Amino acid sequence: MQDVIIHALDKIQLYKYTGKGSLYGWISRIAINRAINMIKRQRWRTVSLSLWSQDSIPEPAAEDVQSIPQEKLLEWISQLPDLRRAVFNMYCIDGYSHKDIAKMLGISEKGSAGVLAKARAQLKQTIKDYLSVSG
Numbered sequence: 001m002q003d004v005i006i007h008a009l010d011k012i013q014l015y016k017y018t019g020k021g022s023l024y025g026w027i028s029r030i031a032i033n034r035a036i037n038m039i040k041r042q043r044w045r046t047v048s049l050s051l052w053s054q055d056s057i058p059e060p061a062a063e064d065v066q067s068i069p070q071e072k073l074l075e076w077i078s079q080l081p082d083l084r085r086a087v088f089n090m091y092c093i094d095g096y097s098h099k100d101i102a103k104m105l106g107i108s109e110k111g112s113a114g115v116l117a118k119a120r121a122q123l124k125q126t127i128k129d130y131l132s133v134s135g
Contacts, residue, residue: 004031035086036104060127076126084119091116
């Protein structure tokens with residue numbers, strides 16, 4: 001995260017204000033690009049799809065998830081391994097398709113879907129554990 005802020009400050013002269021939210025979008029784009037470059041440097045070319053099949057963890061109820069503080073959810077997302085966090089954020093938050101994610105990260109579409117499935121399974125387990133302790 002600090003790396004992104006430092007990079008943004010170094011390149012602030014390139015920023016062009018285009019309206020409300022443009023700074024947020026510009027910094028988000030820097031963060032995504034930095035994550036993609038880091039993943040490419042680590043040569044994540046193949047992804048094991050052993051967990052890609054349907055996981056056995058049931059979806060948490062919507063009302064249970066709504067009872068979890070947003071800070072906790074963001075904390076859990078930030079604790080995902082780098083590749084899982086990048087794919088999860090790009091698909092669920094930024095709205096990229098698996099085809100787009102695959103091109104950006106240099107993996108296959110199925111690889112992107114498999115990584116997303118692993119991230120979702122990890123988050124579902126974390127939510128299940130949290131709800132069992134707090135509930």
